[in-house]
Amino acid sequence: MKIAILIYNGMTMLDAIGPYEVLAQLPKAEVFFVAKKKGEIKSDTGYVHLNAKYDFNDMVEADILLIPGSTIAFVKVMNDKKTLDWIRKIDKTTQFTTSVCSGSLILAATGLLKGLKTTSHWKPISLLKEYGAIPIRERFVHEGKIVTAAGVSAGIDMALYLVNEIAGEQLAKSIQLLIEYDPSPLYKSGNFTACEPDIIQKAERQLSRNAKRELNLFEAITNLKTLKKLK
Amino acid sequence: MKIAILIYNGMTMLDAIGPYEVLAQLPKAEVFFVAKKKGEIKSDTGYVHLNAKYDFNDMVEADILLIPGSTIAFVKVMNDKKTLDWIRKIDKTTQFTTSVCSGSLILAATGLLKGLKTTSHWKPISLLKEYGAIPIRERFVHEGKIVTAAGVSAGIDMALYLVNEIAGEQLAKSIQLLIEYDPSPLYKSGNFTACEPDIIQKAERQLSRNAKRELNLFEAITNLKTLKKLK
Numbered sequence: 279m280k281i282a283i284l285i286y287n288g289m290t291m292l293d294a295i296g297p298y299e300v301l302a303q304l305p306k307a308e309v310f311f312v313a314k315k316k317g318e319i320k321s322d323t324g325y326v327h328l329n330a331k332y333d334f335n336d337m338v339e340a341d342i343l344l345i346p347g348s349t350i351a352f353v354k355v356m357n358d359k360k361t362l363d364w365i366r367k368i369d370k371t372t373q374f375t376t377s378v379c380s381g382s383l384i385l386a387a388t389g390l391l392k393g394l395k396t397t398s399h400w401k402p403i404s405l406l407k408e409y410g411a412i413p414i415r416e417r418f419v420h421e422g423k424i425v426t427a428a429g430v431s432a433g434i435d436m437a438l439y440l441v442n443e444i445a446g447e448q449l450a451k452s453i454q455l456l457i458e459y460d461p462s463p464l465y466k467s468g469n470f471t472a473c474e475p476d477i478i479q480k481a482e483r484q485l486s487r488n489a490k491r492e493l494n495l496f497e498a499i500t501n502l503k504t505l506k507k508l509k
Numbered sequence: 510m511k512i513a514i515l516i517y518n519g520m521t522m523l524d525a526i527g528p529y530e531v532l533a534q535l536p537k538a539e540v541f542f543v544a545k546k547k548g549e550i551k552s553d554t555g556y557v558h559l560n561a562k563y564d565f566n567d568m569v570e571a572d573i574l575l576i577p578g579s580t581i582a583f584v585k586v587m588n589d590k591k592t593l594d595w596i597r598k599i600d601k602t603t604q605f606t607t608s609v610c611s612g613s614l615i616l617a618a619t620g621l622l623k624g625l626k627t628t629s630h631w632k633p634i635s636l637l638k639e640y641g642a643i644p645i646r647e648r649f650v651h652e653g654k655i656v657t658a659a660g661v662s663a664g665i666d667m668a669l670y671l672v673n674e675i676a677g678e679q680l681a682k683s684i685q686l687l688i689e690y691d692p693s694p695l696y697k698s699g700n701f702t703a704c705e706p707d708i709i710q711k712a713e714r715q716l717s718r719n720a721k722r723e724l725n726l727f728e729a730i731t732n733l734k735t736l737k738k739l740k
Contacts, residue, residue: 292530292688295557299523299661302554303715309556318560323533325540326526329549329558379689399689417693429689430530431665438695451698452711457523458610458630458660460699461692462648464669467682468691480683484534 279444281309282340282368284384285330286361288351288496291321292430293378297344300437303453304445312337314361322349322488324495334364339371342440347379347399347430350489351496356387366390374440375424378433382426386411394421399429400470401485415471431468434459510675512540513571513599515615516550517592519582519727522557523661524609528575531668534684535676543568545592553580553719555726565595570602573671577664578610578630581720582727587618597621605671606655609664613657617642625652630660631701632716646702662699665690 281301283294294311302309313319313330320327345365348355355361365388369375377385382398385391386409396411397403397419406413418427418436420443427436438459442450467473473481512532514525525542533540544550544561551558576596579586586592596619600606608616613629616622617640627642628634628650637644649658649667651674658667669690673681698704704712 290530291526295522295526298557299521302556303719309554311557323540325533326529326542327560327562329560331558400686417691428691429687431688431690431692434662435693435695442695447696448708448711451696451704451708452715454694454696454699455631455701455704455708455712456660456715457662458699458701459662459692459694460648460659460697460703461662461690461694462666463685463690463692464666464673465678465682465685466691468685468689470686470689472691473682473686477679477682477686480679481686484683484687488534 279304279307279342280340281307281342281344282337283309283311283344284346284361284365285311285313285319285328286348286351286355287320288322288348288354288492289319289346290348290379290430291326291328293346293381293433294344296431296434297376297378297437299457300434300441300453301342301344303456304441304449310337310340314358320495322351322492324491334360337368340368341373343368343372343375345377345381345384346433347377347381347383349485350492352380352383352402355384362388373423373444376426376436376440378427378436379429382406382411383409385424385426391424394424395419396421396426397428398426401482510535510538510573511571512538512573512575513568514540514542514575515577515592515596516542516544516559516561517579517582517586518551519553519579519585519723520550520577521579521610521661522552522559524577524612524664525575527662528607528609528664528668530688531665531672531684532573532575534687535672535680541568541571545589551726553582553723555722565591568599571599572604574599574603574606576608576612576615578608578612578614578661580716581723583611583614583633586615593619604654604675607657607667607671609658609667610660613637613642614640616655616657622655625655626650627652627655627657628659629657632713
């Protein structure tokens, strides 16, 4: 079972590494971290450096495709024809095409989410409408062969769900034990709908600072129109 | 606030990337992924390749030190004098010295856990006794300035707890919302004590297969005595 995970400069690492850790345990799993160009890929914070061993030419099919999100770099990827074409090509071969966090915006930009219920990180979720998707605030949403997850950590729940769908309950439970996924968050603030308004404001300020840092770290984001809508 | 995360061949990526994603949001955080030698570090599965930009000579102090675990490579690190010496040196400068999963075995091998309640992944946890630590099955355990977390995903809970200790409830809640940490696992099998015996057996078989793969991927593990005790 071939699992292709798109990686790109400015990506949020946990969006990819959470699901990877689960999906790599599928029977006969082979995981490929694939970038537009081989070489080093820097995270949104600039602190993590992944090496892409595979590029779009190497990877022509996959059973599972996973598109991770980012603080702001997804806007650039949404406007990158080569990446969108590659996603459309791989999607034709997949059993599941999936995303985590703002990765669903990238998927939406390919046109693959038209008319589909879709989730995303709580911040950019409303943008999905502009691409014909129907935004739904859920941990993850399964429509046909498309599965989209909410922000960052939601990829772990989605990946365990995929294992359950593909290989059944016994393996999903076993992998859950392997990664000792018995979460005990201190607070309930991980849920946007249940979160106190002052905490949401604080998180939005932090996101703004992170976006600024990312704009300084990477090349200017090209599509300023989309960026403005995010603010 | 300097956060040093040890990386080494054979490490479990989520052990490091989960807490990193949380701790990187601390005020004035700077995160350093530090290896014995600069260059490429391969995960336990062989699918993820991190670039270490810093080595032990570059990093001489840190506010938080984090030691991630691994399927089997931790046994090798437990016997690597240079790594243990570096951990002891950095620990003298930290506000918190922490581990995730079998990373606590590495910490235990430095002698820093003598007489301290300590947790670890459910599989190697009993080994802690051999190094004078007191094994406790908890999501994470805080003793003095040492905080140890259970397996893999437990690092996220531990990191949010650290933020709460260092910067208070408001920031911990805000970061929890940033990474949308509102976990909804399908099953309860992530808890070893609550898990069905047949699922534990299945997970143990998977761990064995993973360990074999890792032994093939990396150089032979040197301390076979410790390895045998794990079986």
